[in-house]
Amino acid sequence: MGKIVAICKSEKKGTAKKRIGEINLIENFGLEGDAHGGNWHRQVSLLDVQKINDFNKEGGNVVFGDFGENLVIEGIEVDKLPIGQKLQVGDAILEVTQIGKKCHNECEIFHRVGRCIMPVYGTFARVLKSGHIEEGIDIELIK
Template identity: 50%
Template sequence: MAKVVSVNISKKKGTVKKPIEKGYFRENHGLEGDAHAGRGHRQVSLLAEESIEKMKAKGIWDLAAGKFAENITTEGIELHTLPVGTKLKIGEEVILEISQIGKKCHEACEIRKITGDCILPMEGIFARVLKSGFIKPGDEIIVINE
C-alpha cells in the first residue's frame, strides 16, 4: 500500500520543511501556510522515502522527511515513474494531478548545501491540487489513472 509518511511545511522558500500533524491542501493553491503554495503548476511537491534512502546509501545519513523541501513524503509508490497528468487520491478527499517530474536545482539551494546532493531534480514530483482536503501521515495514496 502506498501511503503518506510525512506532511511538511516551511514559511520561506528554499529552506528545509518541518513535519506537521496534518495539512490542509486547498484547490488550485497548495498546502495552506507553505511558502511554495499559490497559483501555478508546482503547488505541492512530493518525494518518496525510497528516494531519500538512495541518498542515505550514498553515505548522507542525516536525512529526514522535509529535508529536501518536499510537502509530502511518501512510501510504497515510485512517484518519478508516473507520467504528468496522473491523478492521485490521498486520504479521504484530496486529489492531486502530477504536473512536473523533477526540477533544476538553483545554485543557492539550501538543501544541496546541507545534504551535499539533491535528489529532487531527478525523483521529486510536483502537483496541482484538484480537490481540497486534509492530508496526514498514514493516509493511503491511490493512483486514479496513469
C-alpha cells in the same frame, strides 16, 4: 496503493521543510501556509521514501523535509508517474504536473546536504480538490 509517510511544509522558499503530521490541501493553492503554495503548477512536491533512504545509505544525513518535499510517499514510485496522473489522498485529489526540476545553486538544501535528489526524483502536483490529510493516510492512483 501507497501511503503518506510524512507531511512537511516551510514558510520560506529555498529552505528545508519541517514535518507537521497533518494539514489541509487547498484547491488551486497547495498546502495551507506553505511557501510554495499559489496558483501555479508546482503547488505540492512529492518524493518517494525509498529515494531518501537510499540517499542516507550512501552517506547522506537527511530527515524528512530536508529536500524541500511536502509529501513523502511509500509504495508508489512517484517519479515514474506520467504527467496528468491523478492521485486520491483522502478527500483531496492531486494531479502530477512535473517530474524533476532545476536545483538552485545557492539553495540552503544543496549547501547543507552537498547534493539534491529533487532535480531527478522530485515530483510536483497541483491540487484539484481540497481535503484534510495526515500521515499514514492512503494514496492511490485514479483515472
